[in-house]
Amino acid sequence: MSLRTIETSWVLDSDSIEQDTEELPPAAVLEPRRSLFAQLREIAVDELWVYRELVYQLTLRDVRIRYKQAVMGFAWAILMPALIIGAGTLVRYAMAYLSGTEIQLSAIAGMAVKALPWAFFVGAIGFATGSLVSNRPLLTKIYFPREVLPVSSTLAQTFDSSIGTLVLLLVLPLLGVTYGWTVLWVPYLMIVLFTFTLGTAMLLGCANLFFRDVKYVVQVLLTFGIFFTPVFFEPSMFGPTGSAVMMLNPLSPILEGLRLTVVEHHDLFRVLTVTGAGGDPVVVWRPWYLGYGTGIAVVMLLSGALIFHRFERVFAEYA
Amino acid sequence: MANASVEFNGVWKKFQRGELHDSLRDLLPAIARGLTRRRPPVSELKRDEFWAVRNVSFEVSPGETLGIIGPNGAGKSTILKLLTKILRPTLGDTYVPGRVGALIEVAAGFHPDLTGRENVYLQGAIMGMRQTEIAEKFDQIVEFAGLPQFIDTQVKRYSSGMNARLGFAIAAHLDPDVLIVDEVLAVGDYGFQKKAFGRIAEMALRSIPVVIVSHQLDRIAALCTKAILLDEGRVIKEGAPADCIATYIAGQETVNTEHEGPDAGLIRSLVLETPRSVETGGRLRARATGRGDGLSRNKLADRSVAFRVRELQGGNVLFQTGTGQYEILLPQAGEYEVALSLQMNVPAGLYALDSFVWDAEAMAISHWGPSLTIEVSDAVEFKGSVQMNPEIRLETQPGTDL
Numbered sequence: 001m002s003l004r005t006i007e008t009s010w011v012l013d014s015d016s017i018e019q020d021t022e023e024l025p026p027a028a029v030l031e032p033r034r035s036l037f038a039q040l041r042e043i044a045v046d047e048l049w050v051y052r053e054l055v056y057q058l059t060l061r062d063v064r065i066r067y068k069q070a071v072m073g074f075a076w077a078i079l080m081p082a083l084i085i086g087a088g089t090l091v092r093y094a095m096a097y098l099s100g101t102e103i104q105l106s107a108i109a110g111m112a113v114k115a116l117p118w119a120f121f122v123g124a125i126g127f128a129t130g131s132l133v134s135n136r137p138l139l140t141k142i143y144f145p146r147e148v149l150p151v152s153s154t155l156a157q158t159f160d161s162s163i164g165t166l167v168l169l170l171v172l173p174l175l176g177v178t179y180g181w182t183v184l185w186v187p188y189l190m191i192v193l194f195t196f197t198l199g200t201a202m203l204l205g206c207a208n209l210f211f212r213d214v215k216y217v218v219q220v221l222l223t224f225g226i227f228f229t230p231v232f233f234e235p236s237m238f239g240p241t242g243s244a245v246m247m248l249n250p251l252s253p254i255l256e257g258l259r260l261t262v263v264e265h266h267d268l269f270r271v272l273t274v275t276g277a278g279g280d281p282v283v284v285w286r287p288w289y290l291g292y293g294t295g296i297a298v299v300m301l302l303s304g305a306l307i308f309h310r311f312e313r314v315f316a317e318y319a
Numbered sequence: 320m321a322n323a324s325v326e327f328n329g330v331w332k333k334f335q336r337g338e339l340h341d342s343l344r345d346l347l348p349a350i351a352r353g354l355t356r357r358r359p360p361v362s363e364l365k366r367d368e369f370w371a372v373r374n375v376s377f378e379v380s381p382g383e384t385l386g387i388i389g390p391n392g393a394g395k396s397t398i399l400k401l402l403t404k405i406l407r408p409t410l411g412d413t414y415v416p417g418r419v420g421a422l423i424e425v426a427a428g429f430h431p432d433l434t435g436r437e438n439v440y441l442q443g444a445i446m447g448m449r450q451t452e453i454a455e456k457f458d459q460i461v462e463f464a465g466l467p468q469f470i471d472t473q474v475k476r477y478s479s480g481m482n483a484r485l486g487f488a489i490a491a492h493l494d495p496d497v498l499i500v501d502e503v504l505a506v507g508d509y510g511f512q513k514k515a516f517g518r519i520a521e522m523a524l525r526s527i528p529v530v531i532v533s534h535q536l537d538r539i540a541a542l543c544t545k546a547i548l549l550d551e552g553r554v555i556k557e558g559a560p561a562d563c564i565a566t567y568i569a570g571q572e573t574v575n576t577e578h579e580g581p582d583a584g585l586i587r588s589l590v591l592e593t594p595r596s597v598e599t600g601g602r603l604r605a606r607a608t609g610r611g612d613g614l615s616r617n618k619l620a621d622r623s624v625a626f627r628v629r630e631l632q633g634g635n636v637l638f639q640t641g642t643g644q645y646e647i648l649l650p651q652a653g654e655y656e657v658a659l660s661l662q663m664n665v666p667a668g669l670y671a672l673d674s675f676v677w678d679a680e681a682m683a684i685s686h687w688g689p690s691l692t693i694e695v696s697d698a699v700e701f702k703g704s705v706q707m708n709p710e711i712r713l714e715t716q717p718g719t720d721l
Binding site: 051053054056057058060061064065068137138139140141142143144211213313314316317 | 334344346400403404405406407419421423424427428430432433437440441444445446447449450
């Protein structure tokens with residue numbers, strides 16, 4: 001175990017040691033901040049890798065609790081995506097009716113592909129935001145790297161979503177989807193989604209410990225987030241400018257990327273333009289969206305992890 | 320990792336009284352305040368802040384067992400949390416090497432909906448054990464907890480005693496580099512407590528640093544090689560466990576002691592002439608000195624320099640006697656000495672020898688003199704509350720083959 005570190009948060013100022021140490025503490029000077037790289041290494045190696053079995057056990061605990069004494073069993077894992085797809089079909093049906101067209105099977109397939117990652121994001125964030133507060137007894141009584149809590153919450157949700165993914169893989173051909181080579185993009189996009197979700201989860205989990213109303217704010221944002229994220233609709237429906245703005249949502253490149261590669265067989269290194277409702281050409285995909293989505297996800301994870309790590313030492317006092 | 324010491328160097332820990340700002344609504348005003356005002360250095364106290372631990376330093380080498388004693392609120396729990404790395408010091412360094420085995424809140428990681436078996440793996444992982452290690456020790460853990468038939472039952476169906484026993488059993492099978500014990504001896508029934516105590520003593524022998532926090536002073540005396548006494552976050556005494564315990568007990572009783580009053584001079588000091596630790600049945604000799612100046616002959620006739628022996632833990636008075644019982648009249652002038660000799664026919668443990676002035680007229684204690692702590696050890700173990708100088712020998716017929 002590589003825990004042999006001196007837990008020093010402050011270094012004594014040698015000049016002030018002479019004073020009456022009985023009543024007055026010595027003046028403190030902040031110890032030099034370690035490099036960000038050293039801190040990230042500490043999080044990844046000393047905390048998560050060394051405690052990987054704890055991550056596994058806590059994930060197992062969260063998964064077990066969900067399925068124990070549950071009537072739905074594993075059906076629970078596909079309930080939420082199925083509801084989202086159902087709601088989306090309803091919305092799309094109304095849109096098709098208004099514009100006098102027929103609802104297309106590929107539109108439903110596209111929603112199905114995006115419903116699952118959205119359900120993953122909502123589930124993981126909802127779950128991880130409360131992960132520190134709900135494990136309060138552990139935080140205040142036993143030492144272990146606190147990073148394992150949001151990580152295992154996110155992993156437990158990953159398990160749920162994996163079941164949903166397997167089911168979806170079987171259902172998609174029924175909706176007329178044929179798998180082309182572009183599905184090779186899917187694992188990459190999933191990793192980007194996981195990265196973004198984990199970073200957000202760490203940030204919000206940490207914030208919720210200090211400010212207990214974060215949970216409620218997050219709930220509201222997640223409930224209405226689906227209207228600002230292209231799940232039911234495609235950004236191209238908003239015209240050239242609207243589409244570009246819609247793609248700024250960090251989740252948009254991931255969700256649209258998944259739809260385009262799985263349903264439309266589009267290679268994400270190439271530009272895709274469609275004809276919009278008004279007859280104008282609308283750019284649906286630009287290769288830099290990929291870089292944008294990846295970049296935001298990486299920045300989110302790094303900042304989430306560093307902020308979490310910085311405040312980790314006082315968690316027990318605020319929990 | 321083994322053979323490293325636990326070290327605290329000038330450790331200070333600050334806490335805040337009352338509520339910490341808890342909602343986002345409070346964040347903005349707090350930030351605004353923070354920006355407009357000078358930020359005080361960490362070493363200064365802000366409003367509502369206090370030092371829970373002040374300048375505490377100690378070192379526990381492998382093989383040593385440190386006992387931490389003190390009244391409630393003295394900072395014992397905070398020090399334990401600093402030792403287990405749950406809290407970080409505000410100032411100063413703490414150095415705790417390797418895997419910390421903490422016999423504190425041993426069932427904190429249990430989830431009620433999981434079975435005993437699942438919880439053993441979970442709690443073990445939280446304490447830093449490898450899965451293979453848990454699997455290896457699984458049967459021993461279950462056996463130790465005495466729960467083989469309930470191990471596949473959900474923990475929410477356990478009694479609190481079963482819960483605590485299973486938690487202790489897991490913690491007790493961790494091979495720690497540092498052992499920290501907090502009052503867990505109050506786990507389970509009498510039988511389990513004995514087993515738990517035995518296990519702690521066994522773990523303490525493994526030449527690792529051990530820290531024990533307890534209100535059970537006799538346990539501290541029995542297990543520890545040294546002790547510190549805390550009060551209001553400060554170390555007010557460090558040294559031999561019996562010394563610290565004596566200071567602690569004396570400190571707690573100074574509240575009742577009247578140092579002034581007409582009878583205060585009757586007992587000025589109390590000293591031991593024999594070593595403080597005696598074997599059961601051994602003699603203890605003490606000497607009290609005082610002066611009878613300023614008291615009339617009549618009054619002195621009613622006064623008695625008295626002694627009593629009581630159990631340190633629990634406070635049962637076992638024996639009490641005084642000059643009055645022997646019709647000794649205290650002299651009116653000059654210093655006198657009252658010599659006391661007692662045969663300590665009591666079981667091993669910690670005892671207090673108190674001195675006081677008894678006023679036979681008022682039928683009350685008129686002055687408390689000093690107290691001493693006595694440590695009794697048994698040469699030959701026995702059961703019961705009184706040692707009766709037994710003589711046991713085997714008598715056989717001539718020619719019996721031994």
